[in-house]
Amino acid sequence: MPIASVDVLVVGGGPGGLYAAERLARHGVRVLVCEEHAAVGSPVHCTGVLAAESVDEFDLPRTATLNALTTARFVSPAGLVVEYTPRAPLATVIDRVAFDAALAVRAQAAGAELRRGARVLDLQPAASSVRANVGADVIDARLVVLACGANYSFQRRFGLGLPRLYLHTAQRELRARTLHDVEMHFGRIVAPDGFAWVVPVVRPDGEYVRIGAMASGDALGCYARMLARVAERWGVVADGVPPRQKVLPLGEIARTFGDRLLVIGDAAGLVKPTTGGGIHYSILSGGLAADVAIDALRRDRLDAASLSAYERAWRDQLADELDTQHALRSVVTxxxxxxxxxxxxxxxxxxxxxxxxxxxxxxxxxxxxxxxxxxxxxxxxxxxxxxx
Structure with a gap:
């Protein structure tokens, strides 16, 4: 049973984990990223809409950008439409597979190691490390960053708590003959406690649309109703393949740090309570976790009290925003x-x-x-x- 030693083990190769890995590696930290799937960014669960301000703030890869969203249409249960066109584009649609792949290239170029198809089966805290079972291998890490998305087995095990609320999502990307502005549809029949969306996607090989729903109940049924509602107008070519479904956390876990442990992004429940968007918060929290880890590793102070600086950092930036969004959600639902x-x-x-x-x-x-x-x-x- 081979044993390897690293400074930081990142569990999960999504945007937050890869961004943290690059930042750590650029400071000379020995980083291993373990991604359970064979390819980063796949399977795609995300709507793939990213604010231009996020790209600028974090210097994110622009090569994965597909098209800009310039106008948003909000549709009420009775079909009332409100349009909003800001001075600059709202956001961009990205290719999530290409986006994550570009982040992986950056992390590896900085010196991080990335293992694909490597599932972390167990984490065992010890006095001077955390021992991880990764397939047949054993990894000793001075620090672990959980960036494993909406999978909470380790959080439960280490007593970190669980998100206060979960919604269900379902989405597919389909061929379309006629593209329109991005749409968000509201109503209890459309998507209870959430909304449904239609996002235009322009790829080199043609035009597509991402149709999805976020709801407290039957997301699959919400998706089917949304597809039926917009198919003719958008010229959607349905292929009979069911949408990809996902559990979406809304509400941070009780504690995002522990002895030799930090938790970021969806794994920490850091998702916008209003829209369910998670890329920005994942990258923001990944960067903050990396900064705290760099200092803690340098001082060899990896106890929970020292690593609590990470939670203070993200709360300083996000607590007011999250609380206000939750307040709105408690009313609009x-x-x-x-x-x-x-x-x-x-x-x-x-x-x-x-x-x-x-x-x-x-x-x-x-x-x-x-x-x-x-x-x-x-x-x-x-x-x-x-x-x-």
């Missing part, structure tokens, strides 16, 4: 379809869109949420849902 329609009617007639244009940001929703709660007609509808 109580809205009836008629109340959702009333909000859309307000957006068409009563000054909500100027608030959107003034405060909306792709990665930060709290300013818009607070503006909505201060808007008297919108506030009446939202608070009626709480008391009614």
């Amino acid at each position: 109580r809205l009836s379809d008629a109340e959702i329609d009333s909000l859309f009617d307000l957006a068409q007639t009563d000054g909500i869109m100027p608030l959107v244009r003034k405060t909306a940001q792709f990665n930060q929703h709290r300013h818009l949420i607070r503006a909505l709660f201060k808007h008297p007609p919108a506030r009446r509808i939202l608070f009626q849902a709480l008391v009614g």
Whole structure:
């Protein structure tokens, strides 16, 4: 049973884990990334929409960009439509396989080792390391970074807690004959406690559409209804293959650090409570974890108290945003379809869109949420849902 030794073992080769690995390796840290699948970025669970500000902030690969999203259409249960076109493109659609592959190339170029098809079966804490079973191999790591997505077996084992809420998602990318602006559809029949989406995708070999739903219940049924709703207008060519389904965590775990342990991204429950988006938070938390790890490794202070600096760091940047998004979610999930329609009617007639244009940001929703709660007609509808 071969035993290898590294400074940091990253469990999971998604964007957050690969970004952390590159950052660590550039500081001379011996890093091993173990990705359980044969290829990074596959299978694809993500909608693959990334804010331009994220690309700039973290200097992310631009080679995986497919097309820009310039206008968003929001559709109410009754079919009311509100369109929003910002001054600059909302976001870009990316090829997740190519995006993750580019991050992997960067991490390896910086000196990190990447093992594909390498599932971490067990983690055993010891006095001076964490011993990991990876297939037939044993890895001793001074520090472990859990970047394993919505898989919480190790978090449960180490008493770190679980996300407070889970939703279910289902999505497929299909050929399309006619592309339109990105759409988000709301309503209890459409997607209870969530929404459904249609995202245009322009690839070198043709036009596609990503159709999906995020819901508290039957995501597969929500997907099927959404496909039926938009298929004719978008010219969707259905292939009979079922959508890929995923559990989506909404709400951070109780503790994102431990002795010789840090937890990032979806594995930490760091996902936008409003939209379920996770790439930005995964990369942000991966970078913060790497920074704390570099200092802790240098000082050889890898106990939980020392590594708690990581949680303080991400809370400083995200706690207010997460709390505000959760506050909105606690209200809007109580809205009836008629109340959702009333909000859309307000957006068409009563000054909500100027608030959107003034405060909306792709990665930060709290300013818009607070503006909505201060808007008297919108506030009446939202608070009626709480008391009614």
